[in-house]
Amino acid sequence: MKCFGAVNLSPMKQHILPIVVLFTLSACGGQFSNPLGGSQTTPAGAGGDSVPAAKPVARPTETGVVGGVGRTAASLDKTTAAEKSAATAAPAGGGAVLGTTVATLGDPTEQGFWLRTPLVKAETQGSVKTTGGAVVQVKLIPIEGEASAGSRISLAAMRALNLSLTDLATLTVSKS
Structure with a gap:
């Protein structure tokens, strides 16, 4: 009987798991955030074009933009x-x-x-x-x-x- 706490992966499974993880990450479209800040682009195609990484959007506040149309709460x-x-x-x-x-x-x-x-x-x-x-x-x-x-x-x-x-x-x- 095997214990559920111990994981014994066969050598073949050990090589397949990283490939599956890489394939899954590649499906993200190359948009990864840069934890160190700065501009980051990832290749978009074979033509050498690049796509800028997605940037976070600020939440609205009393003095900020409401509804994404450039109007403040006060206005x-x-x-x-x-x-x-x-x-x-x-x-x-x-x-x-x-x-x-x-x-x-x-x-x-x-x-x-x-x-x-x-x-x-x-x-x-x-x-x-x-x-x-x-x-x-x-x-x-x-x-x-x-x-x-x-x-x-x-x-x-x-x-x-x-x-x-x-x-x-x-x-x-x-x-x-």
């Missing part, structure tokens, strides 16, 4: 100072807490303070509160899904809550 957010002030004012009276949701950035070109969530069945006014205590008043817009499904929040609301555009924000949702 997409068209809300006025008065609208921002009204949205971040303390809500009048305590609303009914509908639940907690995890929200991501919704359509950054859609203006206003809103949350698309399965926690409501009809459009209504409400507020969202972060785990850090920041609150913003939003329009609650229903979407399909279980109550435990995630939500999408507007760019203006994310910025008012001081959330990063890439955050998965845990929010407490209340109805006004």
Whole structure:
């Protein structure tokens, strides 16, 4: 009986394994990243042409590009100072807490303070509160899904809550 921990490769298998690995790597199209940085090209064909190695793409940030079209978050957010002030004012009276949701950035070109969530069945006014205590008043817009499904929040609301555009924000949702 053989032990599963011990591997005994025949001499033929020892020579085939490296060939299989090299063949598999060659299927990558010659695009290997250079861990030391700098420019790296790999041959593309017999004609001596070369292809530049793939370079990483930066993730969007508040000051970075949104949607790959060269627009920043600040340029997409068209809300006025008065609208921002009204949205971040303390809500009048305590609303009914509908639940907690995890929200991501919704359509950054859609203006206003809103949350698309399965926690409501009809459009209504409400507020969202972060785990850090920041609150913003939003329009609650229903979407399909279980109550435990995630939500999408507007760019203006994310910025008012001081959330990063890439955050998965845990929010407490209340109805006004």
